[in-house]
Amino acid sequence: MIGTSVLHQTHFLLPSESPQVNLRLKEQECLTLLRRCMNIEEFRQAHAQILRWGFFCSSFCASNLLATCALPDWGSMDYASSIFQQIEEPGTFEFNTMIKGYAKDFNMEKSLFVYCEMLEKGVQSDNFTFPSLLKACTWLNAIKEGMQIHGNIIKLGFESDLYVQNSLINMYGKCGEIKLSCAVFEQMGQKDAASWSAIMAAHTSSGMWSESLQLFEEMGHGRSCRPEESLYVSMLSACSHLGALDFGRFLHGVLLRNFSELNLTVKTSLTDMYINCGCVEKALCLFRRTTKKNKFSYSVMISGLAMHGRSKEALELFSEMLLEGLQPDDVIYVSVLTACSRDGLVDEGLQFWNRMKFEHGIEPTIQHYCCIVDLVGRAGMLDEALEFIRSMPIQPNDVVWRSLLSACKAHHNLKIGEIATKSLVRLNSRNPSDLLILSHMYARAKKWEDLAKVRTELACKHLHQTPGYSLVEVKRKVYRFVSQDKSHPESEDIYEMIHQMEWQLKFEGYSADTSEILLDVDEEEKKQRLKSHSQKLAISFALIHTAEGVPIRIARNLRMCNDCHTYTKSISKIYGREIIVRERNRFHHFKDGACSCRDYW
DNA sequence: TTAGGGTTAG
Numbered sequence: 001m002i003g004t005s006v007l008h009q010t011h012f013l014l015p016s017e018s019p020q021v022n023l024r025l026k027e028q029e030c031l032t033l034l035r036r037c038m039n040i041e042e043f044r045q046a047h048a049q050i051l052r053w054g055f056f057c058s059s060f061c062a063s064n065l066l067a068t069c070a071l072p073d074w075g076s077m078d079y080a081s082s083i084f085q086q087i088e089e090p091g092t093f094e095f096n097t098m099i100k101g102y103a104k105d106f107n108m109e110k111s112l113f114v115y116c117e118m119l120e121k122g123v124q125s126d127n128f129t130f131p132s133l134l135k136a137c138t139w140l141n142a143i144k145e146g147m148q149i150h151g152n153i154i155k156l157g158f159e160s161d162l163y164v165q166n167s168l169i170n171m172y173g174k175c176g177e178i179k180l181s182c183a184v185f186e187q188m189g190q191k192d193a194a195s196w197s198a199i200m201a202a203h204t205s206s207g208m209w210s211e212s213l214q215l216f217e218e219m220g221h222g223r224s225c226r227p228e229e230s231l232y233v234s235m236l237s238a239c240s241h242l243g244a245l246d247f248g249r250f251l252h253g254v255l256l257r258n259f260s261e262l263n264l265t266v267k268t269s270l271t272d273m274y275i276n277c278g279c280v281e282k283a284l285c286l287f288r289r290t291t292k293k294n295k296f297s298y299s300v301m302i303s304g305l306a307m308h309g310r311s312k313e314a315l316e317l318f319s320e321m322l323l324e325g326l327q328p329d330d331v332i333y334v335s336v337l338t339a340c341s342r343d344g345l346v347d348e349g350l351q352f353w354n355r356m357k358f359e360h361g362i363e364p365t366i367q368h369y370c371c372i373v374d375l376v377g378r379a380g381m382l383d384e385a386l387e388f389i390r391s392m393p394i395q396p397n398d399v400v401w402r403s404l405l406s407a408c409k410a411h412h413n414l415k416i417g418e419i420a421t422k423s424l425v426r427l428n429s430r431n432p433s434d435l436l437i438l439s440h441m442y443a444r445a446k447k448w449e450d451l452a453k454v455r456t457e458l459a460c461k462h463l464h465q466t467p468g469y470s471l472v473e474v475k476r477k478v479y480r481f482v483s484q485d486k487s488h489p490e491s492e493d494i495y496e497m498i499h500q501m502e503w504q505l506k507f508e509g510y511s512a513d514t515s516e517i518l519l520d521v522d523e524e525e526k527k528q529r530l531k532s533h534s535q536k537l538a539i540s541f542a543l544i545h546t547a548e549g550v551p552i553r554i555a556r557n558l559r560m561c562n563d564c565h566t567y568t569k570s571i572s573k574i575y576g577r578e579i580i581v582r583e584r585n586r587f588h589h590f591k592d593g594a595c596s597c598r599d600y601w
Numbered sequence: 602t603t604a605g606g607g608t609t610a611g
Contacts, residue, residue: 200608
């Protein structure tokens with residue numbers, strides 16, 4: 001309907017044109033104006049024109065007005081909402097616009113609320129309704145609502161829409177329903193790059209990195225979709241988590257063949273992959289060849305060097321970064337302080353602590369406090385470390401107290417060790433190794449009564465260690481071993497190799513250290529258990545399947561026990577192999593019977 | 602006649 005005031009604007013008319021034709025041209029002009037809007041001010045002007053000419057009554061004009069206000073980055077959902085409320089009978093398009101607008105604005109509850117309103121008013125949904133709606137469910141982790149919406153999708157017959165399917169894969173994957181995610185993926189007729197990307201992300205977000213790499217290979221076999229650079233970044237991250245060097249190298253090769261120039265993110269991911277797979281030299285080489293670096297590239301390399309025990313180089317690189325004019329942040333400072341701590345550089349570490357706060361204006365987080373406790377404690381300054389914890393303006397957490405406890409264990413300070421353990425108990429720590437450390441300290445001090453009390457406490461609390469595992473890659477496939485594992489098809493050979501290794505170790509003077517075995521079993525049983533720790537099984541498997549002299553790389557989820565450490569040192573000497581073991585944030589390079597951590601870890 | 606999904610580093 002056209003307002004009468006518009007009909008009186010005759011000065012726009014050329015003699016030969018009818019008022020209707022001119023109005024249509026004017027409407028087109030307003031729509032063009034809308035399309036060209038780059039900011040909210042220009043939008044207000046376009047809105048004013050539309051109102052002036054009375055075009056708001058045209059549903060097409062109103063919906064364009066709504067979409068232009070709701071969807072671009074400069075848009076405003078409050079403004080869009082006021083327009084929406086003025087539309088007399090909003091239809092599917094208008095509702096879809098509001099659902100998407102709120103989802104884009106991270107106002108996920110409102111997005112779902114608009115859908116409910118849509119259902120209440122009996123407005124029909126279409127295939128455009130669901131992708132944004134499912135995205136809102138994903139963000140809210142609203143799996144129940146998501147499943148109800150999935151039901152509606154099936155009822156309305158939109159389950160074969162590619163965009164809807166991809167959104168379902170993503171929602172189920174991110175909400176931890178990996179089986180449902182796979183079910184949608186497998187039922188799809190046609191898959192595009194986004195489908196593959198979503199299913200791989202579903203696996204990586206569930207920690208199923210191996211499966212994600214398998215999917216990448218499957219995708220390559222189909223040759224229907226060419227992976228984008230971003231997907232390589234995700235896959236390299238999976239390799240980093242797994243310590244899968246062969247696969248990472250394979251990806252590097254594919255990247256070089258398919259892209260003339262790699263972007264900085266890909267280069268940084270490659271550097272990170274090499275670091276996490278134990279190839280620090282290769283990572284350094286890549287890093288040096290990267291001409292234009294940013295704080296991420298430096299951060300990866302600095303933390304990498306610190307993780308590999310090359311603290312001085314890490315600190316040199318930090319200076320280089322500052323000289324380049326790059327501003328350090330809190331994450332980089334964690335690596336810098338870690339480097340100082342690992343190398344016993346107490347003065348330097350404390351200087352960096354001050355520079356971080358006063359020169360770079362970074363407020364210390366709990367991680368930084370933890371680094372300082374580790375730094376001071378590792379150097380044997382246990383009173384100072386305790387004093388530092390007591391003066392912290394934030395509540396010390398279990399990691400802080402555990403750092404102090406480890407230092408007490410290394411420097412045999414029972415008094416402060418007891419304080420640290422009590423604090424851990426007060427924090428309700430469920431980590432059995434805390435009490436175990438204290439029991440060792442009591443045993444060393446010959447305090448048998450206290451030792452008995454701690455042992456009883458350990459037994460009463462029924463504390464369970466997180467199951468440990470070791471990963472090892474052979475021919476681009478990652479194998480996972482858990483303690484006492486007999487599930488591998490080559491289990492017999494693996495245990496035969498273990499037997500051989502034990503026999504050789506006897507000549508090296510190795511004797512089993514059962515002190516960290518928590519189970520209430522006799523000494524012989526403990527020794528049997530020790531033999532099949534996951535790291536030993538992984539080494540055995542690697543010795544069977546890799547050529548002489550080739551380094552063995554293992555990635556673990558937990559800190560290794562003392563016995564595995566001693567055992568691996570000797571094996572590296574006996575078999576002439578470098579064995580590189582990655583724990584969560586540290587590498588051990590075992591070579592010729594010694595370890596890079598100098599036995600403090 | 603308008604529009605929808607995934608993936609990018611420490």
